[in-house]
Amino acid sequence: MFAARSASSILGRRAFSTTARLDSKVAVLGAAGGIGQPLSLLLKLNPRVTDLALYDIKGGPGVAADVSHINTKSKVKGYAPDAAGIKECLTGAEIVVIPAGVPRKPGMTRDDLFNTNASIVRDLAKACADHCPKANILIIANPVNSTVPITAEVFKSKGVYDPKRLFGVTTLDVVRASRFISELKNTDPAQEAILVVGGHSGATIVPVLSQAGHNLEGSERDAYVNRVQFGGDEVVKAKDGAGSATLSMAMAGARFTESLLKAAQGEKGVIEPSFVDSPLYKDQGVEYFASNVELGPNGVEKIHPVGKVTEYEQGLLDVCLKDLKGNISKGVKFVKENP
Ligand SMILES: NC(=O)C1=CN([C@@H]2O[C@H](COP(=O)(O)OP(=O)(O)OC[C@H]3O[C@@H](n4cnc5c(N)ncnc54)[C@H](O)[C@@H]3O)[C@@H](O)[C@H]2O)C=CC1
Numbered sequence: 001m002f003a004a005r006s007a008s009s010i011l012g013r014r015a016f017s018t019t020a021r022l023d024s025k026v027a028v029l030g031a032a033g034g035i036g037q038p039l040s041l042l043l044k045l046n047p048r049v050t051d052l053a054l055y056d057i058k059g060g061p062g063v064a065a066d067v068s069h070i071n072t073k074s075k076v077k078g079y080a081p082d083a084a085g086i087k088e089c090l091t092g093a094e095i096v097v098i099p100a101g102v103p104r105k106p107g108m109t110r111d112d113l114f115n116t117n118a119s120i121v122r123d124l125a126k127a128c129a130d131h132c133p134k135a136n137i138l139i140i141a142n143p144v145n146s147t148v149p150i151t152a153e154v155f156k157s158k159g160v161y162d163p164k165r166l167f168g169v170t171t172l173d174v175v176r177a178s179r180f181i182s183e184l185k186n187t188d189p190a191q192e193a194i195l196v197v198g199g200h201s202g203a204t205i206v207p208v209l210s211q212a213g214h215n216l217e218g219s220e221r222d223a224y225v226n227r228v229q230f231g232g233d234e235v236v237k238a239k240d241g242a243g244s245a246t247l248s249m250a251m252a253g254a255r256f257t258e259s260l261l262k263a264a265q266g267e268k269g270v271i272e273p274s275f276v277d278s279p280l281y282k283d284q285g286v287e288y289f290a291s292n293v294e295l296g297p298n299g300v301e302k303i304h305p306v307g308k309v310t311e312y313e314q315g316l317l318d319v320c321l322k323d324l325k326g327n328i329s330k331g332v333k334f335v336k337e338n339p
Pocket residue numbers: 029030031032033034035036055056057058099100101102103104113117120123124139140141142143144169170171172173200243244245246249
C-alpha cells in the first residue's frame with residue numbers, strides 16, 4: 001500500500017513540507033524479530049522515510065543488508081548490538097519504533113511478559129532518552145499498558161519527558177475492530193473506522209461500536225467485543241507456540257508511523273487512536289489512556305474524549321479503567337524499584 005502511493009501524493013508531500021523537515025530518520029529497535037522484519041520492509045517502501053536505522057541484539061545488519069536492496073531511495077543501515085551501535089542508530093531519529101521483546105505463547109497473558117520485557121524496554125528507553133530525547137517513541141512491546149509508563153518514567157528520571165512524544169501502539173486493535181465488523185456486516189473494512197479506547201490487553205480494549213453507527217445485540221455483540229478484546233489470543237493459539245501477531249502488527253505499526261510522518265510534514269487532521277499520557281481519566285487515577293489522538297508536528301496535537309457511549313459500553317469502560325490503573329502502576333513501580 002505504501003509503495004503504491006500515487007505521484008500526486010508524493011508531490012503533495014513536497015507541498016506540505018515547506019516548513020517541515022524533509023529528512024525523516026526512523027529507527028526500529030528489535031528489527032530482526034517477527035514484527036521487526038516485515039515492519040522494516042514496509043518502512044523501506046514508504047517514501048516519507050529517508051533513513052531507516054535497524055537495531056537488534058541479533059541480526060540487525062543482516063536484515064538491513066536484505067532490505068537495502070529494495071529499489072526505493074531511502075538509506076538503510078543495520079547497527080552492531082553494542083553501546084556505540086545503538087547510539088549511532090538513535091542519533092538524529094525522528095521516530096523510534098520499539099517491537100523488541102518476547103512474544104506470548106499459548107496460555108500466557110500479556111502481563112506474563114512483564115518480567116522479561118520490562119527491563120528490555122527500560123534499557124532501550126534509557127538509550128532513547130540519552131541519544132534522541134526529542135524523538136517520537138512508539139511502543140509495540142507488550143504489555144503496552146505497562147511498557148508505556150515504564151518509558152515515561154525513564155524519560156522523567158533523565159529530565160527529558162515530553163508526553164506529546166510517547167505513544168503506545170494500539171492500531172492493531174482498531175484494524176481488527178474494522179475487519180471483524182466488516183465480516184459481520186459484509187462491508188468494506190477499509191471504510192470502517194471503529195473507535196477502540198482504553199488500553200492494549202483483554203478487558204482494557206474497548207470497542208465503541210455505537211459511534212460507527214453499527215448496532216449488534218445480545219450474543220452477537222458479546223462475541224464481537226470478545227473477538228476484538230482477545231484477537232491477539234486467536235493468533236497466539238493458531239501459531240501454537242511460534243509467537244503472536246507479527247504481519248498484521250507490522251502493517252499496523254507502519255500505518256501509525258506513516259500517520260506521524262504525514263502530520264510532521266504538515267498534513268492536518270491526522271487522527272489515530274493511541275495509548276498516551278492522557279487527561280481523560282486522570283481524576284480517577286488513570287494516567288495513560290487510548291483514545292483518538294490528533295497528530296501534529298510536535299507529536300500529540302489533541303486528545304479527543306471518548307464521546308457518547310451506550311450503557312453497555314460504559315460497563316466495559318468501567319472494567320477497563322480498573323485494570324488499566326493496576327497495569328500502569330506496575331510499570332511505574334518497576335522503574336522506581338529498578339532504575
Ligand atoms: N502492540 C501490539 O499491538 C503488539 C505487540 N506485540 C509485542 O511485540 C513484541 C515483539 O514481538 P515479536 O516481534 O513477535 O517477537 P520476536 O521474538 O519475534 O522479536 C523480538 C525481537 O526483539 C529483539 N530483542 C530482544 N531484546 C532486545 C534488546 N534489548 N534490544 C534490541 N532488540 C532486542 C530480539 O532479538 C528479536 O529479534 C512482543 O512483546 C509482543 O508481545 C506483538 C503484537 C502486537
